[in-house]
Amino acid sequence: xxxxxxxEEYLKSKGLRNTDQRKFLIEQVFNRHEHFDADQLMEQxxxxxxxxxxxxxxxxxxxxEFVDAGLLNRFELxxxxxxxxxxxxxQHDHLYxxxxxxxxxxxxxxxxxxxxxxxxxxxxxxxxxxxIIHGVCDECAKLRSRDRRQDRV
Amino acid sequence: xxxxxxxEEYLKSKGLRNTDQRKFLIEQVFNRHEHFDADQLMEQxxxxxxxxxxxxxxxxxxxxEFVDAGLLNRFELxxxxxxxxxxxxxQHDHLYxxxxxxxxxxxxxxxxxxxxxxxxxxxxxxxxxxxIIHGVCDECAKLRSRDRRQDRV
DNA sequence: TTCTTTGCAAATTCTTTGCACCGAA
DNA sequence: TTCGGTGCAAAGAATTTGCAAAGAA
Numbered sequence: 001x002x003x004x005x006x007x008e009e010y011l012k013s014k015g016l017r018n019t020d021q022r023k024f025l026i027e028q029v030f031n032r033h034e035h036f037d038a039d040q041l042m043e044q045x046x047x048x049x050x051x052x053x054x055x056x057x058x059x060x061x062x063x064x065e066f067v068d069a070g071l072l073n074r075f076e077l078x079x080x081x082x083x084x085x086x087x088x089x090x091q092h093d094h095l096y097x098x099x100x101x102x103x104x105x106x107x108x109x110x111x112x113x114x115x116x117x118x119x120x121x122x123x124x125x126x127x128x129x130x131x132i133i134h135g136v137c138d139e140c141a142k143l144r145s146r147d148r149r150q151d152r153v
Numbered sequence: 154x155x156x157x158x159x160x161e162e163y164l165k166s167k168g169l170r171n172t173d174q175r176k177f178l179i180e181q182v183f184n185r186h187e188h189f190d191a192d193q194l195m196e197q198x199x200x201x202x203x204x205x206x207x208x209x210x211x212x213x214x215x216x217x218e219f220v221d222a223g224l225l226n227r228f229e230l231x232x233x234x235x236x237x238x239x240x241x242x243x244q245h246d247h248l249y250x251x252x253x254x255x256x257x258x259x260x261x262x263x264x265x266x267x268x269x270x271x272x273x274x275x276x277x278x279x280x281x282x283x284x285i286i287h288g289v290c291d292e293c294a295k296l297r298s299r300d301r302r303q304d305r306v
Numbered sequence: 307t308t309c310t311t312t313g314c315a316a317a318t319t320c321t322t323t324g325c326a327c328c329g330a331a
Numbered sequence: 332t333t334c335g336g337t338g339c340a341a342a343g344a345a346t347t348t349g350c351a352a353a354g355a356a
Binding site for chain 3: 015019055079
Binding site: 078079095104111118119125127130131133134136138 | 229230231232234248250251257259261263264267268271272274275276277278279280281282283284285286287288289290291294
């Protein structure tokens, strides 16, 4: 089932309507795989005046629906919401480079085990988790060490 | 070394000044152990008119300094900044109850190992991490199941 | 027709900034 | 006396909401 089909099922089950804006946003969001925030999505969309223009409030409202429908994942980074594909995409966690703000995905089976063990220990009903490792990626580390060498000259 | 003493060293090393507000906030912050956000701290402080009143901008500025000084840890939750003791407090992660918004601490040695392995694999310089498990705590789960039973009556 | 959705403008929430005066060293 | 610090008011950034008009079913 494509994301669009899946979303249409979701809308039907909730008695909601499938509008042009929603169809267009599904297309825009699932066309590319990168992580994005509301602002980056807005920039990718046609600007005011274009027939397929979508307003900012609608973008926010629709992103929330995509999350509710299980199409997207949302998490917080530097105080804003970041989205990524969820539907049909394997579970993973992230490395976050604080220099270039790049998100690198990784998978670890152990994480899920730890989550289960800890939850059992605390009688906690786990639904989800966020594991983000902050640091500096290889490229940025190299750039910075080069810069430091140049500074000394 | 007490948090205050440690902070005084930090201020001296940076050529900054130890004001009444800073001393007072250290006291207020390290008096209790719970997690808190800027708003909760403001509520705990004397209100305008009191001689030891501290303004909201100063609270924000000082919290940032406490983080820089290594006294507090900051992380994002539901779009706002949450603080907890860092200085003299062991590394740990959190369970977050989405019903009562309680944060429960847990420790796991394995987390750090995973973090090291993954970082090595991606040539990533890890500095820090955030691992938060979202779900429902035992008390809330009990309350909710009780409520559901009552609903049926 | 009915009821949801949209775009606009404005409001909210959390946090930061400019600036004149205050105060620690 | 010299900067750094504070409070005030205002600005910012991200997101949400009220409402009248538009549109799907």
